[in-house]
Amino acid sequence: MTETAQPMDPYKGYQYLRDAMPVAKMDAEGPWQVSRHQDVHRVLRDHQTFSSEVSIRPIEERGQPTMLFSDPPVHQRLRKLVSVAFKPSHIERQATRIETRAQELIAALPKGTPVDLVTSLAAPLPVMVIAEMLGVEDGDMTTFKLWSDAIFSNIGEILFGTPSPEAQQAALEMDTYFLEQIAAIRRSPQAHLLGRLVETKTEEGHLSDEELLSFCRLLLIAGNETTTGLITASARIFHELPETFSSIKNQPELLPTFIEEALRFYSPFSATARRTTRDVTLGETLIPKGDLIIPLIASANRDERVFEAPDVFQIDRDPNPHLALGFGIHFCLGAHLARLEGKIATQVLTEHFDSVTLVEPDTAVMGGLGGPKTMSVIFN
Numbered sequence: 350m351t352e353t354a355q356p357m358d359p360y361k362g363y364q365y366l367r368d369a370m371p372v373a374k375m376d377a378e379g380p381w382q383v384s385r386h387q388d389v390h391r392v393l394r395d396h397q398t399f400s401s402e403v404s405i406r407p408i409e410e411r412g413q414p415t416m417l418f419s420d421p422p423v424h425q426r427l428r429k430l431v432s433v434a435f436k437p438s439h440i441e442r443q444a445t446r447i448e449t450r451a452q453e454l455i456a457a458l459p460k461g462t463p464v465d466l467v468t469s470l471a472a473p474l475p476v477m478v479i480a481e482m483l484g485v486e487d488g489d490m491t492t493f494k495l496w497s498d499a500i501f502s503n504i505g506e507i508l509f510g511t512p513s514p515e516a517q518q519a520a521l522e523m524d525t526y527f528l529e530q531i532a533a534i535r536r537s538p539q540a541h542l543l544g545r546l547v548e549t550k551t552e553e554g555h556l557s558d559e560e561l562l563s564f565c566r567l568l569l570i571a572g573n574e575t576t577t578g579l580i581t582a583s584a585r586i587f588h589e590l591p592e593t594f595s596s597i598k599n600q601p602e603l604l605p606t607f608i609e610e611a612l613r614f615y616s617p618f619s620a621t622a623r624r625t626t627r628d629v630t631l632g633e634t635l636i637p638k639g640d641l642i643i644p645l646i647a648s649a650n651r652d653e654r655v656f657e658a659p660d661v662f663q664i665d666r667d668p669n670p671h672l673a674l675g676f677g678i679h680f681c682l683g684a685h686l687a688r689l690e691g692k693i694a695t696q697v698l699t700e701h702f703d704s705v706t707l708v709e710p711d712t713a714v715m716g717g718l719g720g721p722k723t724m725s726v727i728f729n
């Protein structure tokens with residue numbers, strides 16, 4: 350008899366952690382994992398005790414810090430520089446463009462035959478949005494996506510260890526590409542986000558090349574795979590609960606609560622990292638100063654202490670105090686954009702098709718950071 354190993358359902362693992370060891374180390378050298386909503390919320394809220402400067406690599410090696418991995422006052426300065434571009438009023442102006450792209454991608458999807466949802470819709474849509482913000486031309490988009498994948502898949506090593514040669518090569522190529530773009534923008538100013546950043550003057554003068562590059566890298570890391578994860582999560586929900594698809598088809602006004610519930614149910618940014626700045630008691634556990642902490646966002650979002658029937662997908666759940674987009678000073682800068690992309694992709698899918706079926710359903714793949722690398726689906 351042959352046995353196939355089943356990947357562990359991460360949500361069962363999270364439940365065990367929340368009940369038996371809500372603040373715990375998996376091994377003596379490893380980080381603390383925090384799994385209850387109350388504790389994850391506290392870690393994200395208290396940026397003075399739980400620092401985002403998590404990397405132990407020297408700054409010369411890991412480059413200019415991005416806002417995601419910095420504390421005030423550096424964090425406020427960096428966030429302020431780009432926040433205007435992410436204001437809802439600015440983002441709404443991109444809605445028609447995003448919708449046109451989603452229509453084009455979805456119109457090309459075949460009916461009744463397997464298609465990879467990641468490469469056909471879930472990855473190209475967010476890449477296109479960020480690429481346009483950074484002024485990347487259509488022809489460069491595929492390479493741009495490859496760099497993004499290589500850098501994102503290596504994020505742990507980039508912060509804590511030695512990045513893979515592929516990730517280093519991707520980072521180098523991307524930096525070279527953007528340095529050329531920045532030089533071209535200095536000669537001929539552009540209206541997109543990167544163009545405006547190049548023009549921006551702060552008290553310390555214009556932003557340096559290295560500062561500009563770190564913004565480009567951050568948007569790739571923070572905004573691409575996560576939004577891909579939201580679109581694949583929605584498809585999984587449609588497969589598991591086909592009635593959600595017809596509900597949205599008939600009542601598109603359910604889209605906002607559907608997206609929030611999808612973010613809670615299969616949180617694409619499943620975990621983040623912090624480092625303690627002092628000895629602190631979390632739950633009943635004393636954590637020494639300088640230790641690394643992993644707040645398990647995906648676990649917090651299934652905590653039965655906060656959510657009624659947390660393992661049930663409720664399309665109209667309200668209130669829905671999930672932490673899928675973070676909390677506190679690092680709350681997702683792209684939240685409005687992510688929700689808009691999720692809503693548009695879902696709406697256009699429900700307008701075009703009657704159902705989505707996964708060819709190889711496997712709940713475990715939704716537990717990682719971002720989402721699955723491929724997802725074979727059949728539309729009808």
Ligand code: HEM
Nearest residue numbers: 416417571572575576579618621674675679681682683687
């Ligand atoms: C469904 C998609 C998304 C999810 C689930 C998500 C989730 C998150 C989370 C949880 C954080 C906080 C991390 C922490 O506190 O350590 C965060 C921060 C951030 N996100 Fe998103 N994100 C998404 C899409 C986007 C998009 C589309 C963009 C921009 C194009 C973006 C840009 C950012 C930035 C710049 C930060 C850092 C904010 C700061 O440090 O102040 N995100 N995101």
